[in-house]
Amino acid sequence: MVLTRRQRASVTSEDDSVSHDEHGVDEQTQQRTIQPKSAVEVAKAESTFKKFFRRLITGCIMFIVLIFFLYGGPTYLMLMILLLQIFVFRELVNIRYSRYQLERRKSLDGTSSVQSYSGGLDIPLFRTLQVGWFLAALIFTYGDFVRKFAIENEEMAWMREYMFYNNICSFGLLSLLIVLSIVTLRPDSLRYQMGHLVWTMGVLLLVCGLVAKAPYMAHLGPFWFFFPAWLVINNDVWAYVCGMTLGKKILNRPFLPSLSPNKTWEGYIGAGVLTVIVAFYSSDFLSRFDWAICPSTSISFVYHPVETCEISDVFLVTDIPMPSFLVSVSGGLLSDTMALKPVQIHSLAIALFASTVAPFGGFLASAIKRANNAKDFDSVIPGHGGFTDRMDCQMLMCMFVWVYYKTFVDAYQSPAQIVLGDALRLPIEDRKMLYAELAKSFGL
Numbered sequence: 001m002v003l004t005r006r007q008r009a010s011v012t013s014e015d016d017s018v019s020h021d022e023h024g025v026d027e028q029t030q031q032r033t034i035q036p037k038s039a040v041e042v043a044k045a046e047s048t049f050k051k052f053f054r055r056l057i058t059g060c061i062m063f064i065v066l067i068f069f070l071y072g073g074p075t076y077l078m079l080m081i082l083l084l085q086i087f088v089f090r091e092l093v094n095i096r097y098s099r100y101q102l103e104r105r106k107s108l109d110g111t112s113s114v115q116s117y118s119g120g121l122d123i124p125l126f127r128t129l130q131v132g133w134f135l136a137a138l139i140f141t142y143g144d145f146v147r148k149f150a151i152e153n154e155e156m157a158w159m160r161e162y163m164f165y166n167n168i169c170s171f172g173l174l175s176l177l178i179v180l181s182i183v184t185l186r187p188d189s190l191r192y193q194m195g196h197l198v199w200t201m202g203v204l205l206l207v208c209g210l211v212a213k214a215p216y217m218a219h220l221g222p223f224w225f226f227f228p229a230w231l232v233i234n235n236d237v238w239a240y241v242c243g244m245t246l247g248k249k250i251l252n253r254p255f256l257p258s259l260s261p262n263k264t265w266e267g268y269i270g271a272g273v274l275t276v277i278v279a280f281y282s283s284d285f286l287s288r289f290d291w292a293i294c295p296s297t298s299i300s301f302v303y304h305p306v307e308t309c310e311i312s313d314v315f316l317v318t319d320i321p322m323p324s325f326l327v328s329v330s331g332g333l334l335s336d337t338m339a340l341k342p343v344q345i346h347s348l349a350i351a352l353f354a355s356t357v358a359p360f361g362g363f364l365a366s367a368i369k370r371a372n373n374a375k376d377f378d379s380v381i382p383g384h385g386g387f388t389d390r391m392d393c394q395m396l397m398c399m400f401v402w403v404y405y406k407t408f409v410d411a412y413q414s415p416a417q418i419v420l421g422d423a424l425r426l427p428i429e430d431r432k433m434l435y436a437e438l439a440k441s442f443g444l
Contacts, residue, residue, distance in 0.1 A: 243267030
């Protein structure tokens with residue numbers, strides 16, 4: 001078919017129009033694709049980077065401080081534990097004290113449900129009693145540790161007589177605090193004061209009860225204190241990394257949204273797997289240093305004392321039989337036995353607890369903050385909040401490691417073995433007297 005000049009011009013015009021429209025659509029699509037981020041999005045990204053960088057710097061500083069105390073020896077670790085207990089206790093009671101101050105102002109304005117006959121909520125010895133209970137708990141726990149340590153180590157025998165009176169002194173202080181707590185109760189604020197007393201007891205359970213055995217673990221060898229803390233730190237870091245990279249991309253459900261909406265299942269599970277891997281290899285590395293695995297025989301302030309000891313079997317390489325079902329499913333990759341240190345097997349159990357149960361100590365801390373309308377316990381550590389925000393999981397970990405050690409690592413001893421061990425730690429004159437009495441009882 002032959003087109004006239006007017007028809008050819010019309011077709012050309014339509015083609016140009018269609019081409020122009022398509023080009024315009026492409027440009028609009030490209031503009032939407034490369035549209036720059038808004039100022040709010042840019043500011044949010046910069047804020048996230050600054051927050052991460054701040055947490056990284058302060059985290060490295062805290063780890064260096066931890067290494068300083070660790071290398072100093074068990075006594076320096078014990079001092080660090082005491083300082084951390086003081087800081088955590090201060091932060092926890094300050095949350096309650098802030099609420100008390102708020103209620104006190106409301107009571108003076110007549111808007112509080114808690115009234116007192118003095119015209120306002122004014123509780124006698126509010127903070128004094130809290131500090132008193134804390135001191136009593138510290139005196140008992142540390143005094144009990146020093147007393148038992150002096151009994152078990154000959155170098156500390158000179159302290160045995162003095163520490164004998166620790167229990168009666170602690171009980172005397174406890175009795176005084178009970179009396180003061182009762183006589184300061186006021187009829188119009190009785191409910192509030194009893195809640196305050198229960199809160200103080202709960203704080204002492206967390207700060208002193210769960211951490212009571214930490215000095216023992218430090219003196220059994222710094223390994224037994226540092227290694228669990230190292231796993232908690234790893235789990236916290238890996239949870240952050242896995243949550244940032246994989247969070248809500250596999251499981252689109254939050255992990256405990258009512259307490260910690262930013263936590264994800266990917267972070268929780270990923271951190272658990274990576275923590276177990278780190279535990280297996282790092283336990284082998286840390287157990288190569290005598291100063292880390294040798295138990296202390298004295299409470300000395302000498303920085304990095306030279307400790308020598310007979311290496312415990314748990315830190316020596318041995319042939320460990322593998323479970324038969326693992327050997328069968330491995331397809332020949334695993335042999336019947338593997339040359340490992342027993343501590344590497346124990347590290348797997350400790351890592352499992354550090355990644356599955358210990359994080360719930362952090363969720364407990366989150367619940368405390370939410371109940372008191374607080375974002376952080378303090379702002380003393382930039383990017384990390386307060387000491388409680390960093391020690392919430394560690395406190396639970398301390399008690400677990402002690403229970404695990406006494407159950408699965410420390411060898412079972414019969415009563416006769418315990419008595420013999422105690423006898424061998426006695427001074428030579430006492431051992432002679434014991435020998436004479438035993439010989440007399442046998443008619444020798």
